[in-house]
Amino acid sequence: MIHDLAPSLAGTNGSLIQIEHLTKVYQLGEVDVHALRGVSVNVSKGEFVAIMGASGSGKSTFMNILGCLDKPTKGSYLLEGIDVGKLSRDELAMIRNKKIGFVFQGFNLLSRTSALENVELPLFYGPTSNKIRKVKATEALERVGLGDRIHHYPNQLSGGQQQRVAIARSLVNDPSIILADEPTGNLDSRTSVEVMGIFQELNNNGITIILVTHEPDIAEFAKRHIVFRDGKIRADKVNSKPKIASEVIKDLPLIDDEEEAA
Numbered sequence: 001m002i003h004d005l006a007p008s009l010a011g012t013n014g015s016l017i018q019i020e021h022l023t024k025v026y027q028l029g030e031v032d033v034h035a036l037r038g039v040s041v042n043v044s045k046g047e048f049v050a051i052m053g054a055s056g057s058g059k060s061t062f063m064n065i066l067g068c069l070d071k072p073t074k075g076s077y078l079l080e081g082i083d084v085g086k087l088s089r090d091e092l093a094m095i096r097n098k099k100i101g102f103v104f105q106g107f108n109l110l111s112r113t114s115a116l117e118n119v120e121l122p123l124f125y126g127p128t129s130n131k132i133r134k135v136k137a138t139e140a141l142e143r144v145g146l147g148d149r150i151h152h153y154p155n156q157l158s159g160g161q162q163q164r165v166a167i168a169r170s171l172v173n174d175p176s177i178i179l180a181d182e183p184t185g186n187l188d189s190r191t192s193v194e195v196m197g198i199f200q201e202l203n204n205n206g207i208t209i210i211l212v213t214h215e216p217d218i219a220e221f222a223k224r225h226i227v228f229r230d231g232k233i234r235a236d237k238v239n240s241k242p243k244i245a246s247e248v249i250k251d252l253p254l255i256d257d258e259e260e261a262a
Ligand SMILES: Nc1ncnc2c1ncn2[C@@H]1O[C@H](COP(=O)(O)OP(=O)(O)OP(=O)(O)O)[C@@H](O)[C@H]1O
Pocket: 026, 027, 028, 033, 034, 035, 053, 054, 055, 056, 057, 058, 059, 060, 061, 062
């Protein structure tokens, strides 16, 4: 039986995410790899966090645990007050589908499938009818400015447009959190700022965003900076003056989307 996974922020100090003493050890043959070595952090609803740190410092490991794709070796993780460590596989899958949207560096779109069908995919796990599925997917694509590209295939879209399809797919279930692991890693600078503009707009509408980036320029759009080193949090600071993507974009040279897609 699936427990009630409705949001229950009572008793969580308003924190969406409460993590304490998290460790993750990967066993590689005889060798133990300590990817996380005691991470404690809270994230409140409506935050926009950039996670930075050197390659191998544990960022993706942390994101995978946040996204309920992997379990920690030790430590506790409460998501909206729910102790994720105590959930069964089915419950984890359900919480992941209902509450969390994922965006990756490589877009991860199905290539022989239209933008619309890619965005519909997460809705196949629930009881949604064909008609509602199409309506919701179309709305999500409109939200990221792709209302006129819904029947395009990924290879008919520019990199930035493909990433926007991936963002629409992450949105289609109305998640409370979007987790993005280097979402601008494959994009040129103008397109990166456009994608950050979409994240900022979603964040202004109440979605919590946690984003990994190697680029300080990209982190500047977030409201909080967390830096990982050797599996621990080394710095955690408020960015009191985040850059605003819609303003930054005005000063950047134009790139023709169609030309870029060719
Ligand atoms: N599945 C795995 N099995 C064994 N070791 C792993 C596994 N995944 C990650 N690691 C190791 O855990 C450590 C942290 O890896 P992680 O992928 O979290 O780093 P990262 O900060 O995301 O790096 P990058 O910036 O390169 O993406 C690294 O030493 C890595 O080699």
